[in-house]
Amino acid sequence: MKRYCxxxxxxxxxxxxxxxxxxxxxxxxxxxxxxxxxxxxxFWFIGSSGERHLFPSPQQVLTGFVELYNEGLVVHxxxxxxxxxxxxxxxxxxxxxxxxxxxxxxxxxxxxxxSKLRYLPLTGITFYLAILISDARTMQIWVLVTFxxxxxxxxxxxxxxxIRKEEFDHARxxxxxxxxxxxxxxxxxxxxxxxxxxRQNLAIVWMMLVTVESILVxxxxxxxxxxxxxxxxxxxxxxxxQIVILGLGLSIDFVLNFIRxxxxxxxxx
Amino acid sequence: MSYSKENTLLYVENxxxxxxxxxxxxxxxxxxxxxxxxxxTTGQVICFVGRSGRGKSTLFRALxxxxxxxxxxxxxxxxxxxxxxxxxxxxxGDVGFVDQKYTLFRNKTVYEALTFALRKQKxxxxxxxxxxxxxxxxxxxxKVKDQYPNELSGGQRQRTAIIEQIFCSGHYMVLxxxxxxxxxGNIEDAKKAFNMISSLHSFNTIIYSTxxxxxxxxxxxxIYVIGYPTIDGEHANYxxxxxxxxxxxxxxxxxxxxxxxxxxxxxxxxxMLAS
Numbered sequence: 001m002k003r004y005c006x007x008x009x010x011x012x013x014x015x016x017x018x019x020x021x022x023x024x025x026x027x028x029x030x031x032x033x034x035x036x037x038x039x040x041x042x043f044w045f046i047g048s049s050g051e052r053h054l055f056p057s058p059q060q061v062l063t064g065f066v067e068l069y070n071e072g073l074v075v076h077x078x079x080x081x082x083x084x085x086x087x088x089x090x091x092x093x094x095x096x097x098x099x100x101x102x103x104x105x106x107x108x109x110x111x112x113x114x115s116k117l118r119y120l121p122l123t124g125i126t127f128y129l130a131i132l133i134s135d136a137r138t139m140q141i142w143v144l145v146t147f148x149x150x151x152x153x154x155x156x157x158x159x160x161x162x163i164r165k166e167e168f169d170h171a172r173x174x175x176x177x178x179x180x181x182x183x184x185x186x187x188x189x190x191x192x193x194x195x196x197x198x199r200q201n202l203a204i205v206w207m208m209l210v211t212v213e214s215i216l217v218x219x220x221x222x223x224x225x226x227x228x229x230x231x232x233x234x235x236x237x238x239x240x241x242q243i244v245i246l247g248l249g250l251s252i253d254f255v256l257n258f259i260r261x262x263x264x265x266x267x268x269x
Numbered sequence: 270m271s272y273s274k275e276n277t278l279l280y281v282e283n284x285x286x287x288x289x290x291x292x293x294x295x296x297x298x299x300x301x302x303x304x305x306x307x308x309x310t311t312g313q314v315i316c317f318v319g320r321s322g323r324g325k326s327t328l329f330r331a332l333x334x335x336x337x338x339x340x341x342x343x344x345x346x347x348x349x350x351x352x353x354x355x356x357x358x359x360x361x362g363d364v365g366f367v368d369q370k371y372t373l374f375r376n377k378t379v380y381e382a383l384t385f386a387l388r389k390q391k392x393x394x395x396x397x398x399x400x401x402x403x404x405x406x407x408x409x410x411x412k413v414k415d416q417y418p419n420e421l422s423g424g425q426r427q428r429t430a431i432i433e434q435i436f437c438s439g440h441y442m443v444l445x446x447x448x449x450x451x452x453x454g455n456i457e458d459a460k461k462a463f464n465m466i467s468s469l470h471s472f473n474t475i476i477y478s479t480x481x482x483x484x485x486x487x488x489x490x491x492i493y494v495i496g497y498p499t500i501d502g503e504h505a506n507y508x509x510x511x512x513x514x515x516x517x518x519x520x521x522x523x524x525x526x527x528x529x530x531x532x533x534x535x536x537x538x539x540x541m542l543a544s
Contacts, residue, residue: 164370164372166368166370166372167372167375169330169333169335169366169368169372170366170368170372170373170374170430171374172335172361172362173333173335173361173362173364173365173366173434173437173438174362174385174386174433174434174437174438175361175362175389175437175438176362184374184385185374188376189374189375189376191376192376264376265417265420266375266376266417266418266419266420268419
């Protein structure tokens with residue numbers, strides 16, 4: 001009878017896990033995730049246990065959380081989320097109008113030009129916006145809107161151009177005039193894609209939101225908190241804030257994905 | 270089998286389509302008439318065969334009005350006028366079109382898609398509902414009426430696309446390679462669909478393309494071979510009709526596949542290889 005050897009068995013599993021394109025079961029995948037999370041925390045604990053360390057210790061981060069909470073973290077989160085929501089809403093409306101109208105030959109160059117503006121530096125634009133707008137909050141919104149619109153327009157233009165010719169032909173063969181084709185195929189037929197575009201661009205938006213808030217600190221928000229903590233070299237608070245920002249970003253991403261999958265059954269991207 | 274040729278249903282004269290300097294099809298001429306057989310309603314089943322890249326899809330886009338001819342004209346019978354004797358130039362939406370991928374609105378269920386296809390018909394909401402349900406039952410789609418295209422099989426998508434066009438586009442329907450990617454059962458369903466459309470009205474005209482020459486010979490009553498013509502001993506680089514088989518004149522239309530059909534298949538293959 002063959003004897004069971006745990007090392008041999010573990011070696012066989014490991015060999016299986018390091019093979020490219022190998023499919024693994026759900027439980028194995030969960031174990032892999034758990035392994036990496038535990039490794040990360042171990043690295044963090046060990047890496048921050050000595051006298052000289054790059055990252056703050058978990059204890060320092062926890063203290064940072066408590067301090068931030070006492071200083072009104074929830075209010076600042078609310079402020080950032082509201083800014084994000086308003087800016088996204090305006091930027092999406094502008095980008096959608098530009099993208100949908102890009103199917104009209106005379107508007108197409110304008111849409112493409114808006115997309116190219118994403119290479120413009122933030123500083124130049126903020127200078128002109130500062131001349132036009134006096135209120136800090138409005139300024140933050142429009143800085144975000146200006147930049148988000150360029151990224152969103154780029155993605156939405158790509159969405160429109162990726163629609164197969166057969167879909168337009170199908171609508172035309174059903175006696176749709178050109179405006180109906182635009183409405184049925186591009187506008188109604190791609191609402192789920194718009195949500196996906198927002199989701200994909202959210203990371204850029206979220207990153208810019210913090211930057212914009214840290215430039216104009218008057219209106220508060222997570223960017224203001226991070227700038228403030230940075231000034232006093234409070235590493236525990238900085239990492240605590242980074243975790244909050246990452247968590248919020250991922251939550252919004254999850255919610256948008258959930259909305260797309262729940263409300264648009266036909267959406268398989 | 271006795272038949273007579275009545276009104277002209279499709280008249281194509283000197284048709285050519287070019288994209289910029291590139292001529293895709295040229296000198297396409299053909300006429301198809303309403304075929305009348307005693308004791309049965311018979312529509313027209315016209316098949317185009319040819320090797321890849323010879324311009325079949327471009328010809329179909331022109332026949333459906335989706336692309337404007339560079340030269341020539343395509344006339345269809347104006348069936349809305351009494352007698353159906355008047356001719357009109359084909360426009361977008363006059364001729365139904367089912368492409369190779371059986372494209373449907375991705376955001377509409379089968380029922381919603383068919384309701385949309387009926388939107389221009391002067392029927393009450395109840396009449397439209399009854400018409401849709403009756404077609405869904407007849408075409409075996411009643412169980413999937415609330416499903417989206419991504420939840421349908423290839424055959425179900427194809428049948429939905431065909432009904433959409435029946436509802437919307439009068440008597441003409443163009444199908445680009447309707448048998449590609451279908452299994453044996455679905456091919457039988459598609460053949461049944463052809464018979465159903467054909468038996469609905471004498472003016473009903475199905476135009477399709479296929480790479481399955483046996484199916485072309487079995488189903489069509491008129492077969493056109495599209496290929497590169499030979500001019501001064503050399504192949505031209507545009508597609509045109511190089512051969513026509515009138516299965517009615519050959520006495521092979523509306524008959525079970527037999528030896529006569531096999532001979533036609535041989536000739537079609539030879540014509541295709543030579544062009």
